[in-house]
Amino acid sequence: MSLNSHMNVLDFTLLSLLRRKFKNLGIVLVFTFIVFITGSILFLSYSFKREALLILKGSPELIVQRMSAGRQELIPVGRAKEISAIPGVSGVEPRYWGYYYDPLVKANYTILASSGSLSAGNRLLQGRLPAPEEKGVAAVGRGVAKARFIDMGSTISLVSAAGDAMDFDVVGIFESESELLTADLIVLGRPDVIRLFRMPPDMATDLAVTVRNETEAPVIAGKIRSRFPDTRPILRKEIIRTYDAVFGWRSGLILTLFAGALVAFIILAWDKATGLSAEEKKEIGILKAIGWETSDIIEMKFWEGLVISLSSFLLGIILAYVHVYFFGASVFAPALKGWSVIYPDFRLAPFIDPYQIAMLMALTVIPYIASTIIPSWKAAITDPDEVVRG
Amino acid sequence: MNDPIIQTNELTKYYNKGKANEVLAVSGVSIGIRRGDFAVLKGPSGSGKTTMLSLLGCMTRPTSGSITLEGRDISHLPERFLTDIRRTTYGFIFQQFHLIQGMSVLQNVMLPLYPTDVDLPKLKKKAEGLLEGIGMMKRRDFPVQGLSGGEQQRTAIARALINSPEIVLADEPTAHLDTALSRNFMAIMKDLWEKGKTVIIASHDPIVFENEYAALVVEMRDGAVRNVTRK
Amino acid sequence: MRKSLVFGLFVLGCFLFLAALGATSHVRVSHFLAVSHDLGDITATLKLTDISFSDDARYTRNPSQADIFSAFQDYPGSIEHFPSGSVTPPPDFTSLGAAMKVRGQ
Numbered sequence: 131m132s133l134n135s136h137m138n139v140l141d142f143t144l145l146s147l148l149r150r151k152f153k154n155l156g157i158v159l160v161f162t163f164i165v166f167i168t169g170s171i172l173f174l175s176y177s178f179k180r181e182a183l184l185i186l187k188g189s190p191e192l193i194v195q196r197m198s199a200g201r202q203e204l205i206p207v208g209r210a211k212e213i214s215a216i217p218g219v220s221g222v223e224p225r226y227w228g229y230y231y232d233p234l235v236k237a238n239y240t241i242l243a244s245s246g247s248l249s250a251g252n253r254l255l256q257g258r259l260p261a262p263e264e265k266g267v268a269a270v271g272r273g274v275a276k277a278r279f280i281d282m283g284s285t286i287s288l289v290s291a292a293g294d295a296m297d298f299d300v301v302g303i304f305e306s307e308s309e310l311l312t313a314d315l316i317v318l319g320r321p322d323v324i325r326l327f328r329m330p331p332d333m334a335t336d337l338a339v340t341v342r343n344e345t346e347a348p349v350i351a352g353k354i355r356s357r358f359p360d361t362r363p364i365l366r367k368e369i370i371r372t373y374d375a376v377f378g379w380r381s382g383l384i385l386t387l388f389a390g391a392l393v394a395f396i397i398l399a400w401d402k403a404t405g406l407s408a409e410e411k412k413e414i415g416i417l418k419a420i421g422w423e424t425s426d427i428i429e430m431k432f433w434e435g436l437v438i439s440l441s442s443f444l445l446g447i448i449l450a451y452v453h454v455y456f457f458g459a460s461v462f463a464p465a466l467k468g469w470s471v472i473y474p475d476f477r478l479a480p481f482i483d484p485y486q487i488a489m490l491m492a493l494t495v496i497p498y499i500a501s502t503i504i505p506s507w508k509a510a511i512t513d514p515d516e517v518v519r520g
Numbered sequence: 521m522n523d524p525i526i527q528t529n530e531l532t533k534y535y536n537k538g539k540a541n542e543v544l545a546v547s548g549v550s551i552g553i554r555r556g557d558f559a560v561l562k563g564p565s566g567s568g569k570t571t572m573l574s575l576l577g578c579m580t581r582p583t584s585g586s587i588t589l590e591g592r593d594i595s596h597l598p599e600r601f602l603t604d605i606r607r608t609t610y611g612f613i614f615q616q617f618h619l620i621q622g623m624s625v626l627q628n629v630m631l632p633l634y635p636t637d638v639d640l641p642k643l644k645k646k647a648e649g650l651l652e653g654i655g656m657m658k659r660r661d662f663p664v665q666g667l668s669g670g671e672q673q674r675t676a677i678a679r680a681l682i683n684s685p686e687i688v689l690a691d692e693p694t695a696h697l698d699t700a701l702s703r704n705f706m707a708i709m710k711d712l713w714e715k716g717k718t719v720i721i722a723s724h725d726p727i728v729f730e731n732e733y734a735a736l737v738v739e740m741r742d743g744a745v746r747n748v749t750r751k
Numbered sequence: 752m753r754k755s756l757v758f759g760l761f762v763l764g765c766f767l768f769l770a771a772l773g774a775t776s777h778v779r780v781s782h783f784l785a786v787s788h789d790l791g792d793i794t795a796t797l798k799l800t801d802i803s804f805s806d807d808a809r810y811t812r813n814p815s816q817a818d819i820f821s822a823f824q825d826y827p828g829s830i831e832h833f834p835s836g837s838v839t840p841p842p843d844f845t846s847l848g849a850a851m852k853v854r855g856q
Contacts, residue, residue: 135637140755142634149622181783182802188791189800195816202816225798229809238806240813246796254789259796271803304793307786311793313803314812336816338798369800369815409621416618417631419579421607421683423600426635437758444765451772455779470807479783480776511599515571515579640753 139426143433157398158442164395165446165494166453167388170462172486173454180481182373185311186366190338191347193225193364194354202362204333209358213339216353218346224334226323230288230316235277237471241288241316243323244269254312257282257302264319269302273313273472286316291328298322309474339363399501411509419514427510428503435502439495447487455480524552524588525687525718526576531585533571545571547743548585553720553736558713560729561722563740569722570615570691572740576720577610577689578602607632611680613690617672619664619679625651625671626660629678643682650678654708670701677708687718694725702727 147154194213196205210222226243244260260267268286270278280286285297304312318326329335339354341347344366351363385392406414414427453461455478467473533546546568553559553576561569574580575587578594581602586595594605606612619628629647630640651657654674659667664675673693680688690709694702702725710733713719721728729737732751739747793799806812 132637134639135635137753137755138634138636138638138640140758141640141753142631144754144758145623145627146620178804181787184784184787185790185794185802186800188793188795190798193800193816223798229812238809238812240803240806242797242799245798248789248796249792252789252792254786254793273803308790308793310802310804311790311799314806315797315803317797364800364815366800372815373802412618413620416620418603419606419612419614419618420632420679421603421610422632422635423603429635440762441765444762444769448765448768448772451769451776455776466805468805468807468811470805472803472806474803479780480772481780482773482776513580515574 136429139429140433140437143430143437146430147434147437154438158438158445160391160395160398161439161442161494161498162446162449163391165443165490166449167385167391168490168494169447169450169487170454170459171385172490173450173480173482174459174462174478176483176486177454177478177481179374181310181479183370186370186373189366189369191341191344191366192339192351192354194337194339194358195362195364196336196358196360197362198360202336204329205336205361207332207334210337212357213337213354216350216357218342218350219339220342221340223338223340225336225338226320226327226329227335228323228327230326232277232288235471237274237277238314239274239316239472240314241318241323241326243320244317245320254305254308255302256305257300259302259317260319260322262320265321266298267301267319268298268322269304269315269317270300271304271312271315271472272306272309273474274316275300275303277472288316288326290326292325296322296326306475307477313474314472399498402501402505406505406509410506414506414509415512415514415516418510424507424510428507431503431506432499435499436495438502439498443491443495447490451480454478523554523591525555525557525590526553527588528552528575529586529588531572531575531582531587533568533575533580534583535571537583545743546575546582549740549743549745550585551738551745551748553718555718556713556716557718557720557736558709558733559718559720559736559738560734561720561738561740562724562729563746564724566742567740568743569724569740571743573689573691573720573722577612578605579612607636607683609686611683611685611688613673613676613680613688613693615692615695617676619672619675621665622663624661624663625656625667625675625678628664628675629682631679632682647678647682650681654678669696670704673697673701673705674708677705681712685717687720688712690719690721690723692723692725693721694723694727699727706731 194205194209196203205224207224210224213219214222223245225245228241230239230241231237232239244262244264246262247259248255255269257269259269270280270286274280274286278286280300280303282300282303284300286300287295287297290296298316298318302317304315323329324331339350341350347365347367351365354361354363417427417430418424453459458475458477459466463473529550531546531549532544535541535543535545549568549572561572563569571580575582582595586593588594589605589609594602597605620631623631626644626647629650630643633643648657648660651660654677656671656674656678659671659675664672667675673696688709693705693709697705706727709719709721713733723729728734735751737747737749738745739749800815801813803812
């Protein structure tokens with residue numbers, strides 16, 4: 131057969147599909163929706179993972195937390211000295227941080243002590259960070275600034291654990307491009323963090339350990355663990371693994387929410403796969419009787435499946451891309467946000483995994499074509515005289 | 521001219537062979553139809569005429585016996601060749617017309633030749649020519665389900681002729697038509713016959729078999745041939 | 752125009768559009784990679800361990816860090832048990848009047 135005859139059969143198939151405009155349009159819509167949802171989830175979680183990986187590359191190789199009765203406790207700063215004596219450790223720095231619930235806007239902030247300044251030319255901070263020992267100043271994330279209507283030079287007031295109000299001049303605001311990292315941050319000088327949380331003297335939240343060679347980090351973690359049995363060292367590698375799990379869980383949640391649609395579609399495909407309508411059977415018989423070969427009919431059914439599934443796949447994947455990367459996954463936002471008040475208005479970098487897209491295509495287009503062809507094949511190989519006899 | 525275009529030899533067809541609902545539809549039929557014949561298979565319903573027509577038209581294979589088409593035994597050809605014969609040699613007009621619902625008259629007429637290498641505009645022109653010839657041109661773009669019985673049949677005739685067949689087969693063509701339309705149908709068939717086509721009609725309607733040009737009348741009953749009259 | 756051609760053009764158009772999206776993806780990813788250097792600087796300077804992806808509950812803000820969990824964190828009704836705490840908002844107590852007001856309000 132030549133190209134022209136294939137095009138003729140495709141022409142006929144399209145003509146035939148147009149006869150049942152609403153039914154087929156309905157299938158395309160549902161199919162597109164399924165691809166759109168699945169594609170959005172794939173895009174979203176893949177981009178999150180890749181971004182998290184890149185962003186967290188700079189985080190400490192090792193965090194040492196102290197545990198007491200299964201809960202995290204403040205850690206004595208004095209231990210830093212002993213840990214830095216372990217071979218392979220290049221530096222230990224205490225971290226002072228905690229959460230602050232702001233009842234005014236019902237949001238959680240992350241309060242963090244500054245421990246240095248950003249490198250010159252960092253474009254993601256407007257203004258500056260407080261110096262480690264500086265008092266009365268703060269740098270805030272864009273989310274906090276939005277929630278509290280704060281601008282450069284305004285004052286942010288927090289209530290300390292002792293109950294008195296503390297005012298901070300805002301000297302820095304993180305740019306929105308860094309929101310995925312900084313949205314809820316309030317960076318203060320160390321004395322202010324200690325006073326705000328009323329932390330005992332010589333105690334820190336945890337210790338950040340830098341090592342000379344990251345491959346040795348697990349060994350060093352083991353040594354810390356045996357030296358201080360009440361600690362829990364967290365490796366950067368573990369953190370990154372945690373992110374895989376978190377996005378797995380969140381995307382699983384969304385998938386669950388849309389499972390109803392998925393099931394409906396599977397029922398539809400099953401319905402098609404398990405039997406042809408009497409009308410379709412009759413039409414196949416007529417086509418055979420007037421001189422269509424079995425292979426022509428199978429080709430027609432192949433086109434039918436391809437037209438519907440490929441159109442849906444392409445539309446769905448385009449919509450998913452636009453949805454996730456241009457509209458910040460607005461359809462999923464309620465599920466992703468939970469009830470958080472400060473939520474990063476992120477613009478994800480469109481990292482795309484061609485393998486995932488190919489998988490999605492293989493899992494949607496091919497089964498659909500198969501479920502269109504197989505039942506018709508059975509009808510197409512019977513003698514056409516069954517139609518003639520009515 | 522007198523060599524048979526179709527020759528059957530002890531043709532037998534069972535349906536559901538070996539099962540409880542086994543039916544012997546045609547048994548031991550041997551007939552010869554000559555090129556340019558106007559043949560009528562006559563008999564009451566259940567006499568096996570439709571099955572006979574299916575066998576002659578390569579719609580189904582005989583259980584035993586053989587069919588020869590232009591000297592070539594076609595009873596055991598693979599499906600692919602049978603389809604090819606249906607497409608190139610036969611034009612079939614079904615009792616129930618069997619048009620594809622939801623498509624226009626023109627599209628239905630073009631239907632048999634879609635999966636071939638034909639150029640669609642040329643095919644369309646040919647289909648329009650056929651519709652013109654049977655006075656259906658004004659109904660060209662009508663969906664077939666809205667047509668009257670006579671119009672549907674004329675569409676079916678045009679569809680049967682789109683591949684310029686040598687042999688035209690019709691199964692109970694007048695069963696759903698009134699007398700005037702039946703005569704009209706026969707006029708079209710006569711016209712085809714006069715143009716040199718071989719026409720085979722299965723019918724128990726006297727309008728069909730009691731006319732002067734029905735050269736061969738095969739009377740069937742209970743799957744067997746009772747009487748063959750050749751004028 | 753024949754329908755098969757229309758369909759072919761539709762598919763071609765979709766693929767071209769996808770290719771265009773791929774191109775913008777490339778541009779935006781390279782922009783992100785440029786910015787990610789600065790992001791890495793922030794992470795390193797502030798010694799951050801997590802992204803601010805979900806701070807609806809405290810334990811979801813820094814999933815990699817152990818935390819002091821509490822059943823009633825900020826409201827009597829805010830039961831923070833994973834995972835329901837991150838999808839279900841605390842009930843609205845405003846109808847109960849001033850007696851139930853949360854500290855600071």
